[in-house]
Amino acid sequence: MSIIKNSLLVVLLCGSLFNCKPSDKKKALQEPANEALIQEEKPIKKELTASMSEGKKVYDQYCLICHQPDGSGVPGLNPPLIGTEYVLGDKGRLVGIILNGSNEGLEIGGGDYTNAMPGFKSLTDKEIALVASFIRNSFGNSAVTIDTKEVKDFRASFSL
């Protein structure tokens, strides 16, 4: 988001410094192109915030009980979701774990976790995309989001 914001500022600044005379300033700011840019920023922000809160809803209902409100998991039982490749890395592997569960004792952060994670095949592609994107961008994590189409494709490839 900050990149969009910054480039927008640069565009505005350049516009006012080089393209327009002082008297034209008002007019220049009213130009359709600029308005479109200004208006575009808000919906993108809104959409991201909305999908994060949708993702949090899915997390709260299905994941929080084991992985905890702060994603720190439970020592020895349920792995943390913070700073781990299993969450931040390969999208397919993450979607696979959410769909099919995991009970093989993945070593995460040097720890072993013994509880079985059930699969969540009954969730929709959209719900899985939302929750996967949520955990990739919560608890201090930052990674590209996963969209519904990607989940759909992964699900299809797993059931082959």
Add this chain to the structure above:
Amino acid sequence: MQSRKKLNSLSTILMAFTFVLMVTGCKQEAKQEEPTLRVSSDNEGIDVPSGFGVLKVIDSLEKPRHIGVNAQGGIYVKLREATDEKGILYLEDLDGDGLIDKTSGFGNYGGTGIVVEKDFLYASSDEEIFRYPLDANGVVKNPESADTLVTGLISRRAHASKSFTLDKQGNIYVNIGAYSNACQVEDRAIGSPAMMPCTILDSAGGVWQFRNDKKMQSYAEGLRYATGLRNVVGLDWNKSTDKLFVTQHGRDMLSTLFPDLYDTKTSADLPAETLYVIEEGDDAGWPYIYYDQNLKAKILAPEYGGDGQKTAGEDAIDPVVAFPGHMAPNALLFYTGEMFPEKYRNGAFIAFHGSWNRAPEKQEGFMVAFVPFKNGEPSGDWEIFANGFAGKEVIASPSEAKHRPTGLAQGPDGSLYVSDDAGGAIFRIVYKG
């Protein structure tokens, strides 16, 4: 008059000075004879009843689980995972101040169970139970050569720890925890049906009895002493009544699996964590029922058609004490020492590891509870004996807890030891009067 007054006060000062000298002299002499325990001035942040004091004898061990103390006061510690090929530590206090001065180790396997009983040290991995003879000083004679008493016990990740205790006749009672939450076909999966009957109970979900003088026993040589126990991490033989007592970790996720029947608040509190007295052949009812401490009843599990109200399990035993849900009773100890006041004699101490399955509600536990006993039965309500292990008032996730009580042991002088597998500390609680 004035000079007499002066003289009087001078002699008072002199007397006081002599007295102080005498007292400190005595104290120093006493110190040389019997060194005093270095009880922490703030009890290491642990709240204990008045008259008790706390020492932290060691800190930062790697996940210490159960502990045992020999007649000399040496502490044996079972580590969850072996570190540098050492899964058992032996801790010694050489100068008598209570703090550990010497640490050694052996036993290249992780686990939870460890018991010092007469001339032997017993310890378990997640599949086996070993026995080590002790010398006259309570030290393991040959750390590299242990007798394998029990082998081949089921260990399928969940609830794999093999806690155990011994009776006075040379029998070992070991927990073989159910590798499942509620015996669903797919463990913990929403909508997955329960097994009917629950076949896990054939080889797990109960307490098995073995002998302490036979090697290489497995299921064929053992006896399923009690069944229907999901996972009992705390076991102790009550020597005054000659009976086995266990603390069960109740099932998880009522609300996650059955949101229409249980809200998150109800699910945080249910079902009860339970203390049972066990007779041979007993069935505690898992997975078909659970115990509701508020309704004081055995309730049909929702996987088996329950609705949160329907009672069932008429043949299943009732707990002797029911605690709030999910607090994880990890150790049980009947106090037989003489250091603590009369009230504590033959009563039960229970180490609660602290919950996780109460989320999104705040977590509970992280304390040592006490249940007074008379004639082998609870004689009053349970109470919190030692608290504050978590290090802060509100714990949202268990990883925030500084210390998590896991093991209990009684020292030869009657001190109560508490191990902590989060901070790696071992606390010693003493009564000062």
